[in-house]
Structure formats: structure tokens, C-alpha cells
Amino acid sequence: MTKVVIIGGGWAGSAAAISAKKAGAEVILIEKTDMLIGLGNVGGIMRNNGRFTAAAENTLLGAGELFNITDEASRHTNIDFPGHKHAALYDVAKVEPMVRRLLKKMDIEVLLQNRAVDVIKKGDNIEGIVLSDESVINGDVFIETTGSTGPMGNCLKYGNGCSMCILRCPSFGPRISISQRAGVEDILGQRGDEAYGAFSGSCKLNKESLSEEIRDELEKTGVCILPVPKEDVKLDKLDMKVCQQYALKEFAENIILLDTGHAKLMTPFYPLEKLRKIKGLENARYEDPYSGGLGNSIRYLSIAPRSNSMKVDGLNNLLCAGEKSGLFVGHTEAIVTGTLAGHNSVRLSLGIPLLELPRNLAIGDIISYANEQIDTKEGLKKRYTFAGSEYFQRMNDIGLYIIDNEKIKRKIQRIDLLDIYNEKLI
Amino acid sequence: MPQQRLDCVDVGSEFCPCYLAETNECITCSHLQGKDFCDCHWRGICIYQEYAMNGYKSKMSRQIFNSQIVEKIRISDNCVIIKLKVTKTLARQLKEPGAYVFLRNNDMKHYFDAPMSIMDTDEQNGYIYIAYQILGSKTKMLDKASKEIIVRGPYWNGLLGKRYLKAVKNENCLVIARGIAQAPANLVIKKLLYNNNKVTFIVDRGAIEKVIITDFIKDLNSENLIIIQEDIKSDRGKSLIKNNLQTENVKLVFSGGSDVTHAYIIGLIDQKNLNPYIVATNNNEFCCGEGVCGSCSTFLKNGKSVKTCKTQINIREAIEGRIISD
Numbered sequence: 001m002t003k004v005v006i007i008g009g010g011w012a013g014s015a016a017a018i019s020a021k022k023a024g025a026e027v028i029l030i031e032k033t034d035m036l037i038g039l040g041n042v043g044g045i046m047r048n049n050g051r052f053t054a055a056a057e058n059t060l061l062g063a064g065e066l067f068n069i070t071d072e073a074s075r076h077t078n079i080d081f082p083g084h085k086h087a088a089l090y091d092v093a094k095v096e097p098m099v100r101r102l103l104k105k106m107d108i109e110v111l112l113q114n115r116a117v118d119v120i121k122k123g124d125n126i127e128g129i130v131l132s133d134e135s136v137i138n139g140d141v142f143i144e145t146t147g148s149t150g151p152m153g154n155c156l157k158y159g160n161g162c163s164m165c166i167l168r169c170p171s172f173g174p175r176i177s178i179s180q181r182a183g184v185e186d187i188l189g190q191r192g193d194e195a196y197g198a199f200s201g202s203c204k205l206n207k208e209s210l211s212e213e214i215r216d217e218l219e220k221t222g223v224c225i226l227p228v229p230k231e232d233v234k235l236d237k238l239d240m241k242v243c244q245q246y247a248l249k250e251f252a253e254n255i256i257l258l259d260t261g262h263a264k265l266m267t268p269f270y271p272l273e274k275l276r277k278i279k280g281l282e283n284a285r286y287e288d289p290y291s292g293g294l295g296n297s298i299r300y301l302s303i304a305p306r307s308n309s310m311k312v313d314g315l316n317n318l319l320c321a322g323e324k325s326g327l328f329v330g331h332t333e334a335i336v337t338g339t340l341a342g343h344n345s346v347r348l349s350l351g352i353p354l355l356e357l358p359r360n361l362a363i364g365d366i367i368s369y370a371n372e373q374i375d376t377k378e379g380l381k382k383r384y385t386f387a388g389s390e391y392f393q394r395m396n397d398i399g400l401y402i403i404d405n406e407k408i409k410r411k412i413q414r415i416d417l418l419d420i421y422n423e424k425l426i
Numbered sequence: 427m428p429q430q431r432l433d434c435v436d437v438g439s440e441f442c443p444c445y446l447a448e449t450n451e452c453i454t455c456s457h458l459q460g461k462d463f464c465d466c467h468w469r470g471i472c473i474y475q476e477y478a479m480n481g482y483k484s485k486m487s488r489q490i491f492n493s494q495i496v497e498k499i500r501i502s503d504n505c506v507i508i509k510l511k512v513t514k515t516l517a518r519q520l521k522e523p524g525a526y527v528f529l530r531n532n533d534m535k536h537y538f539d540a541p542m543s544i545m546d547t548d549e550q551n552g553y554i555y556i557a558y559q560i561l562g563s564k565t566k567m568l569d570k571a572s573k574e575i576i577v578r579g580p581y582w583n584g585l586l587g588k589r590y591l592k593a594v595k596n597e598n599c600l601v602i603a604r605g606i607a608q609a610p611a612n613l614v615i616k617k618l619l620y621n622n623n624k625v626t627f628i629v630d631r632g633a634i635e636k637v638i639i640t641d642f643i644k645d646l647n648s649e650n651l652i653i654i655q656e657d658i659k660s661d662r663g664k665s666l667i668k669n670n671l672q673t674e675n676v677k678l679v680f681s682g683g684s685d686v687t688h689a690y691i692i693g694l695i696d697q698k699n700l701n702p703y704i705v706a707t708n709n710n711e712f713c714c715g716e717g718v719c720g721s722c723s724t725f726l727k728n729g730k731s732v733k734t735c736k737t738q739i740n741i742r743e744a745i746e747g748r749i750i751s752d
Contacts, residue, residue, distance in 0.1 A: 117431075117468075118431075132468070150464075151464045151472070152464070152472035152474070152475050153455065153456070153457045153463075153464040153466070153472055153473075153474040153475065154463055154464045156472070156474055156475055156478055157457060157462075157474070161475065161478070162472070162475060169472075170470075170471070170472070173468045173470075174464055174466065174468050176465070177465075180465070186463075196462075301463055302463075
């Protein structure tokens, strides 16, 4: 039986574990912290703009499990906020245990609090992953979903220092670039000013610390928009953000809060003193990152060069997904790339052609498009998400943005890929 | 290819980051080696963060001070135990296995600094005990001091494989010490017993021709400590070690002695096809103790030079590239 080892238990790694398992592999998922879904523990925005299409496509391709969970745990569905339509906001407190239970039910071996630190290589094959306790996990195929965020030294050099985010590097140790350890050089994202990396795009406020009016509005509508005092509006801040889909003027002139269990504040960081000048936020405090008044985590410092089937260039048996695989933003983007990498890990072990999704699907197109753009200087400064900015515009322009489920189904049926992720290959 | 990551013994101490960070020569942190991104041998703290928080400067240096010689016991022609008065803080800092200080006769220049393992400490009253063997110029001049001595410390890399001493609990351990290496063995035995291990201690008089450790370990938990005196190079010594390795399911072996002793003991372990953790005395020649002077540098098999006064490496790697002579 093929043994697939996945490094990194975020959304991409969890999705890869599910699809590799469904294709017939024995799956081991290694995660350095004590929780799965990584940044998904503080995220929560699904189905906004083109993400609706991508989630529907992935489900029709046969991998709807994780979207079913986020739907089931949604606090709000079909809400609009500036620049965004039909979003769903999942409850960050509910989702992780649900994913963990699903993986357990599927008989996927999850090694929590196990940190990968190195690879054992023979020629261009990875034979095993070395953990921080010096034990080795061997496998046939490996999938790297370690993301591109942190660790502390990087957040300090390229940002404002460790802001104590959900990844908790000081406690669980740093992320390691597996591909780089295996001799494949990382690609680095840049921000507008050509500095490397970018700040994570949102922080979360403790909801209990907000005024009753704001809490009520968040509970009722999912969204609360508060104007920023004129002297504090900073448009240049938008440049440093990861999430270009939220880098709109409205997001600089207003405090936009979304209800994901916490109050998600759509800005990388915001000094607490200034925040507390706003009516209703007089007692506000941060929930994630804990030092959201100072900074946020730095991302996109570790991207592996890859094919459109998610295989890492230069190595025979390493695939990648999520932020590790490109300048992607978001849970949906991690899940769809993770699913493809997981499925292809089994194909790779069997020596059958890897699945490459056609460009008339949004998923296939974003994977190919991001790969083309990463080769250009300007492309390194952009982020690719179904939810906004350049890529959502492209979805609109070329007719990939579809919110009619039946229409998406007919398209997938026509190209004969319906339920392909449910095929057991071994 | 990515470099081998190395582990500096000072990480997390009040002396880290040090001058090496200021000169982009940090042993552990990739940023402080002049590289662009994180790729460290993580020891629980971010050295780069400590450096930035300290205003992009190294932290404090070790103290150098005059210490009173409280007691000087001549064990044999070439071996002496001294009791030195130090601060309680320094005694506490030197309490762990592998700790060492530099000692020098007051009348001599700094290049007479001789690295000495800590044999024992009394942190309640502020004393340290050191056993030294008179070998060369430094120790001959040191031996002339009668009232005061210059002490510089604390330093910690006197043993290789230190982290195994922390990791092993409720197991069987074999401690072998020969000659003057009885001195560092004392804190090793104490640490292992503290973690509820069963310790078989084979002590060999070696070149000092005496057992000097008896008084230091006589009050320890005798239920968990078996002491055997034997010439480890003799046939009896050899079979004693081999039998113990085989029958006791030994989890950790401490080798105290020269590199020849290390190679000999590793050889016995390998003959039995066993894989216990190995902790060994670090026999490189230290001069500054700060990773600056280069006297302690050793080359690994991959050609990389390692500053062993601060770097924890595997004992097998440490002796692999070396010409060993007694």
C-alpha cells in the first residue's frame, strides 16, 4: 500500500489527507502544534465572491467534506460586506474539533505536536522526514503543506516581531521549509514596496470586549462597519497586506468587523490606543494575534516551485499545496489545492499520469494562473484568491464566476470529472 | 544544499546572543549568520528576537574575578582538588553536568587560562570544587597559586550529548570514568540519580592513579547506584562493560576520559550492536571559551569546522575526523 506522509496539518494538509485516503493510501499527517487547520482557527470567511464557485467545484469533483463542515459550523450565511457578496462565516471555535473527528473517522493517522525538521534524501527522492525528537517517518510520497508563515526570526526581520499568533512558534517551534531542506530553493513573495513577505491581513478582537450594540449587530447581521477617525485613516497600510481582496479604500476608512465567533477585524494590525478611540471599542482587546496592536505574522517567504499537478519541481516524490504552493490566500484556496495534491500523491506512487484540472474550472485556472504569474516580477507582489482583487476580476472576465450549482455540475459532467476524488485508485 | 544546523550550548542563557551574533558568526541562528531567512536548530527561543530586543547588541560577558582558595587537597603527585569561594549565583549556574570555568594563577597573563570541569558545587554557601591534573604549563603555574585564583565563567560545554542527560528518566545507565574524568562524572551521576535512573558506575584510576570521587558520591542513593572499580582496558574491564551493556538494557552510556577511551567504549557498544544515548567528556582544547579564538575547532566529516567550546555535537561525529592518540 502507498504510504503518504503529509507535513503540516492546516486546511491544505487536512484536505490532502482526506483525498489521499479516499484514493486508497495509508496516510500520516504531521502537525507541529496541538491543533489542526492552522490559520483556519482564526479565519472563517468562506463562499465570498468566487470562493462560492470553487467550493462548489471541489464538492462536485468529489471532495466536499471540509466545505460541509464549514457550512455546518457557519454562524452567518449569504452575507454581504464591502466588495464581497454571499459570504459565509464559520464559527472558529467549532470547526477544528469537527475536522479532527472526521480525520479520525477516516482512519488517518494524525501526529500532533510533532515537528518536522529535516528530510532524508536519496538522489531526488525523499525517503523520510526527520522529526525534532530525531525520529524518522518514512513514506512513499510526501506532501508539504507547511505554509509560508513565520517563524519568529522572519516575522521580526520582515515585520514587527512575533505578534503571538495562532501558530505559536515560541511554544511549538518554527516551521521548516521541507522543500528547501531537500535542496529546492524557495520562491519569495514581495509586497508593494518590494520588501519580502506580507503581513497577515486580519486580527480578531475579543467579542465580549466590544459594546453591546456592536455585539448585537454582529450577532444579527454578521457585519459591523465603524468609521475610522479621519486623522487615523492610513491608505498606505493596504499595500502591506496579504489579503488584497480586502485592500480596498473602504477597509482603510472604516473598521470592518465580521462575526466569526471572535470579531474579525479586517486589518493586519491596529494600535490599541487608536482602536479604543472608536465608539463601542473603548474596551477592545485582541484575541489573535495577542499583540495585534503591534503587528501580525509574516507570510509568503517559502513557496515551492511546482507543476500544475502540484508536484514540486526537482524532486520525484514531493507534492505541495496551500500557501506553500503559491501566493494563495484563504481557506478555500488551501482546501482545493490540498485536495488535488492528496489525490495526485496516490497517482504518483502508482506511476499513472497526474491529474491536472482544466482551465475552464476556476480551481484549474487559479492553479495554472498563479504558476504563470509567480515567474514575473510583478506577479510576486500579487496574491491569488477566488475572493477578490486581480484573480476574481479574471474569473468575472472569462466567465469562471458561476453561482448556479447546476451550471457548475453540468460543466464538470461535460469534462467527465464528476466525483473523480471519490475514485479509489489502489 | 542547506547547511547542517548546529546547536549552541549557550542558547537561552543570559550570555546569548554573544559576540558571535554581532559578527554574523552565530552558531545556531541563520539570520545572525548573515542569511536572509529562518533555518535554525530551534532550542525554544528565538536568538534573533533576543538580539533585536537587546538593541542589536550582544548581551553580557562572563565575569572574571579573584576567588579565594578555601581548601587545597593534594591527592597525588599530579592531582589536586581545590575548593573555591564564588558567588552563590555562579555556584548555581555551574551546577549542571558539563559546566566548566577557566582558572589562572593571579601572577600570569590571560593566555594561562585553563579550562576546568566542575566536580561539585555548594550553591547554599557559594563554593565550587575542581579537580585538576598537572599536565602542562598552565596547570603547573596554576598549581603554584595558594591563596587566590582568577576564575572566569560560567561555561557549559564540557560534555557532548548533554540533552540526553535531561531526557533519560527511570532507565538503566552506565557511567564510565577514567582518571581525571571522575571530576565531571560526579555531576552526571547526580543528575541521573535525580531522574530516578539506576546507575552502574565503573571507575578507573587512570593516569592520576587514584579514585577521587568517593567522598563526593558517598551520600547518594545507594539503592540506585552500584560502584565498581576496575581498569576498563583490562580483559575484566572489557567484559564488565560488555555484560552490563547487554544484560541491563542500558539507555545511556557516559564516557569520561580521553578520545581513545571514547573510541574504545563506542567500539564495545557497536560490537554489541546496541544504540544507547552516548554522553562524553568534550576533550577539545579550549582557550577563550567564547567561540572566538579557534583553538577548539574540529572538523566534521562533511568538512565543516565546528567551535566545540560552545557547540553540542554527537560524540561519534566529534571523534570521527580526528587522529586519536592517548
